[in-house]
Amino acid sequence: MxxxxxxxxxxxxxxxxxxxxxxxxxxxxxxxxxxxxxxxxxxxxxxxxxxxxxxxxxxxxxxxxxxxxxxxxxxxxxxxxxxxxxxxxxxxxxxxxxxxxxxxxxxxxxxxxxxxxxxxxxxxxxxxxxxxxxxxxxxxxxxxxxxxxxxxxxxxxxxxxxxxxxxxxxxxxxxxxxxxxxxxxxxxxxxxxxxxxxxxxxxxxxIKFDVVVPQAALTMGAWLRGRIGQRAVLLCASTRDGEEALILDACATLLALPGHPLLLLVPRHPQRFDEVAALVALRGLSLQRRSALVERPVTAQVLLGDSMGEMFGYYAACDIAFIGGSLLPLGGQNLIEACALGKPVLTGPHTFNFELVTQQAIAAGGAVCVADATELVTKTRQLLVDDAARKGMGEHAAAFAERHxxxxxxxxxxxxxxxx
Missing domain, CATH: 3.40.50.11720 (3-Deoxy-D-manno-octulosonic-acid transferase, N-terminal domain)
Structure with a gap:
């Protein structure tokens, strides 16, 4: 053989x-x-x-x-x-x-x-x-x-x-x-x-539970948060082909509200950055790229995380983290880094590559599974208006990461x- x-x-x-x-x-x-x-x-x-x-x-x-x-x-x-x-x-x-x-x-x-x-x-x-x-x-x-x-x-x-x-x-x-x-x-x-x-x-x-958050990533996250200002941030991390369209369609009404949250969209594969930017433009949403920020404020509806090696910084800058690869049957991605930074985590139903750790995070109160992109937006809205629930989820997520x-x-x- x-x-x-x-x-x-x-x-x-x-x-x-x-x-x-x-x-x-x-x-x-x-x-x-x-x-x-x-x-x-x-x-x-x-x-x-x-x-x-x-x-x-x-x-x-x-x-x-x-x-x-x-x-x-x-x-x-x-x-x-x-x-x-x-x-x-x-x-x-x-x-x-x-x-x-x-x-x-x-x-x-x-x-x-x-x-x-x-x-x-x-x-x-x-x-x-x-x-x-x-x-x-x-x-x-x-x-x-x-x-x-x-x-x-x-x-x-x-x-x-x-x-x-x-x-x-x-x-x-x-x-x-x-x-x-x-x-x-x-x-x-x-x-x-x-x-x-x-x-x-x-x-x-x-071993992923033992990763130490680099100080440079925390500094980058603080810098990015300074560019964003007071708006809440929904991070959709490590998204895969087919998921961005679902997320953008579901978020359309959320992003049209006065004082709307920022959708921080970070595709998993860098070769898809331009493709995802085109999806945003096709829906008539305003877009800025991380690579072009320099010192300008973030005023767009969508910020495209088109950089490598800055995921910890993106987690540090967000209020809620959705873990991609899970809205479609792709197996999900690692949620440990988001938990380690004390962020409330949302994930889709397809997490078979990280099944147990996802179940454990949910059982610990640090994560929630949503059925689809519509429920992702619904749960995001609930957490953004309930400061105590959002803070509590983040604390449970951090405690979960520390225990393991x-x-x-x-x-x-x-x-x-x-x-x-």
Whole structure:
């Protein structure tokens, strides 16, 4: 099965590279560092023993921050090579980890073809491979074999992903069986990973609860709030294709009221910024872009969050946070950051990728599930006129986030025997 998988990768590689070039029209980052995607890297450089962490994109990279900080503190003679698959993930890592200087090296993970993975391992000589959340690459795990133990940490696996994994038969079960350690976010995630055959699965909780809000993000949030003034702010964060139209249509009457709230709309994917701006214009709503604010006040009905790496700042500036990816059956997004900043959280009904943490936040009184965009606006109105309810939800959200901290220390403790 793995031989067929490798053959398909080799046959598809020209198309994959062509798609990269095509995506580079809107995201120039996709046209950079191509040799790395094929397993070719520059000079190795100094840095002692190498620990390898793979975080595919933005969310995983931000989630890896407390783990990377803890590993570099625990192993002062080591460096980390942090790999990604997307330019947005790489840019996020560059912003987050510049503080570590040469102790952290970024690179793209080569495609999952054995000789490319071997080139990567030969170049960096990692002591361990730490995969974040859902990244299970069959050839990578097989090539690492006994030489480089592979751990899947902050692991999550939805019922839908488990069904998809089973369709690949031995390809995924063999990969799961070869994992030296799985540190799962929840008991449900752990049970599903065990069903795939992973031999050692521990429940550590979510590392995302341990993320420290950067002071720079709080400063940016205060600056943005100063540009907005006294108006209330509904943040719709990490929205996906199809959701913005629903939100804009539902918010039409709300945004037409005197002293209307500001709709702060932050699409998850940067290549869609212009598309979402066009949706706003099509409805005759006034729009400003975060990238063009400088020192001007925000007077428009909609502010488009067309920037990268500022989500904490957007959360800091808002009064109510809606978490996107949940109005349509897309699985939802992480609500922990909004909770950590003490914001009342709204989410749609489709949160299967973050099912338990969403249910826990709702049970704690820090979040509310709305059925659709119309109910999103209704609930927003209720909270905006009820200061006590809004403040109480925010306090419950912050308490919920604080109670679940500690996964990073538990994860580092499990990894300790695998590193040296």
């Amino acid at each position: 793995r031989q067929l998988y490798t053959l398909l990768w080799c046959l598809a590689l020209p198309l994959v590279l062509a798609r990269l070039w095509w995506r580079g029209r809107k995201e120039p980052g996709y046209r950079l560092h191509w040799p790395e995607r094929l397993g070719f890297y520059g000079a190795r450089g100094a840095g002692g023993h190498t620990l390898w962490v793979h975080a595919v994109s933005v969310g995983e990279t931000r989630a890896a921050e407390p783990l990377i900080d803890a590993l570099l503190l625990a192993y002062p003679d080591s460096r980390i090579v942090l790999t990604h698959m997307t330019p947005t993930g790489r840019a996020t890592g560059r912003a987050l980890f510049a503080k570590h200087g040469e102790r952290l090296v970024q690179a793209y993970l080569p495609y999952d073809i054995p000789f490319m993975i071997r080139r990567f391992i030969g170049h960096f000589a990692p002591r361990i491979c730490i995969l974040m959340e859902t990244e299970v690459w069959p050839n990578l795990i097989a090539v690492c074999g006994d030489r480089v133990p592979v751990a899947l940490v902050n692991a999550r696996l939805s019922a839908r992903s488990l069904r998809r994994g089973r369709r690949f038969g031995s390809l995924m079960t063999d990969a799961a069986k070869a994992l030296a350690l799985v540190a799962a976010q929840t008991e449900q995630d752990a049970a599903r990973v065990r069903e795939l055959g992973a031999p050692r699965v521990e429940v550590t909780g979510s 901290r500690g996964a990073t220390a538990r994860t580092v403790g499990l990894l300790r025997h695998m590193i040296f």
